[in-house]
Amino acid sequence: MVNSSFKELIQNLFKTTKQVDNALAELKRIAVKIEAKYEPYVEFTRWRDSKEGRLWKQQKYKVQNGCCAICQHSIPLKGSHIDHIKPLSVYPHLALDTRNMQIACPDCNASKGDK
Numbered sequence: 465m466v467n468s469s470f471k472e473l474i475q476n477l478f479k480t481t482k483q484v485d486n487a488l489a490e491l492k493r494i495a496v497k498i499e500a501k502y503e504p505y506v507e508f509t510r511w512r513d514s515k516e517g518r519l520w521k522q523q524k525y526k527v528q529n530g531c532c533a534i535c536q537h538s539i540p541l542k543g544s545h546i547d548h549i550k551p552l553s554v555y556p557h558l559a560l561d562t563r564n565m566q567i568a569c570p571d572c573n574a575s576k577g578d579k
């Protein structure tokens with residue numbers, strides 16, 4: 465009696481361990497997917513906040529005569545957004561490609577979304 469329930473306990477323990485292993489493996493697969501999806505955003509944000517990124521933005525702002533590339537309204541540099549012409553969600557490899565970037569007002573950048 466004691467023996468058989470002990471055996472059951474061990475079997476259950478093994479089963480549970482196996483389930484935990486499977487769950488962890490699944491979580492790792494999900495984590496890899498999430499990382500692949502967010503890495504371009506992280507890289508872009510790092511570049512945008514770098515000296516190089518800030519300088520590029522200032523120059524691009526001058527080239528665009530201080531206007532939003534989408535609605536053409538005059539916008540302040542501070543608070544303006546760097547817009548990815550081809551969206552990051554679809555073209556993650558263009559995250560740091562300045563040829564794919566323009567300055568836009570927050571409204572235009574937000575309304576554009578992933579289109």
Ligand SMILES: [Zn+2]
Nearest residue numbers: 532535569572
């Ligand atoms: Zn605009």
